[in-house]
Amino acid sequence: MSSNIPSATTNTSSEVMMGLVLMFISVLISPVIDIFSKLAITTIPSAEITAARFAVQALCMLPIVLWRKNLADTTWRQSFFHAIRGAIITISMISFVTTLKYMAVADAIAIFFVEPIILTILSSIFLKERIGWRRYTACGVGFFGAILIIQPSFQEVGYVALLPVVSAVCIAISAMMNRALAQREDPWVMQFHMGLWGLLICAILLYIGHGSGSDVFDPVMPDMRASLYLVGVGVTAAVAGIFGVYAYRSAPASTLAPLQYFEIVSATAFAWLVFGDFPNALKWLGIFIIMGSGFYIIWRERRFASKPVSDTSQSTRAP
Secondary structure: OEOOOOOOOOOOHHHHHHHHHHHHHHHHHHHHHHHHHHHHOOOOOHHHHHHHHHHHHHHHHHHHHHHHOOHHHOOHHHHHHHHHHHHHHHHHHHHHHHHHOOOOHHHHHHHHOOHHHHHHHHHHHHOOOOOOHHHHHHHHHHHHHHHHHHHHHHHHHHHHHHHHHHHHHHHHHHHHHHHHHOOOOOHHHHHHHHHHHHHHHHHHHHHHHOOOOOOOOOOOOOOHHHHHHHHHHHHHHHHHHHHHHHHHHHOOHHHHHHHHHHHHHHHHHHHHHHHOOOOOHHHHHHHHHHHHHHHHHHHHHHHOOOOOOOOOOOEOOOO
């Protein structure tokens, strides 16, 4: 889940090609975050996994923001918005990681990819963006695809199957905030603040949950193997996020957005190799419907030269 910021400059064809390559690498790496998370969550609570991810992200971003020398430019007003953003992202990540304890990685990611659809609807309500009936229809079709995936999962694991939708809603809200912040703030600083505030919020939740016995909020001391999984989560998320940032600096968001759906394919491949999970025919139908509706929304956005619905939502998957 990354907060990628589209470049405002005109890009050459070679830059666009580089952006496509970088985005492809980012979406190829991103499911590995969830593989490590699913391995870790057998013994580590989801809030602790999320905290580890934020900690590594902040540490990776700190040298960069110090080198760029603009960390001190953040105002108190911006810090307030970063705190809200950090809380929203924390809810999203904890929800998604908790899902991985009970659901296959590919299923959870596929449901999560209703996020561009949710962002389209929220943007029309809160940002007053003009959305025609065709895109609303595409949103409805996309939700139908999500239901096809959720239905068998709901029968298997219950309400946990809805957590990827919660995660998607949170990321969509964060994406709308990113649109405003990105106009006046460096993306590296935004990434750093997200990691810092997310870590602080997770620390508070873990402190409150200590001794509760909750498999979400009660912290544990990880063994060596679990520690390696936690490091893997953080490092992979940081690397995927960095590739994503540079991809959006090299190519327009509307050009890169369709590549995000390749993450479902790569997630399916990794999950099959590591866990032996593979979607059944009904779930594949839902996946293709979600992808089709997402592609249509992106095409409509590009046609009318409006800001793409997915310009910041790949965040959604890497930090």
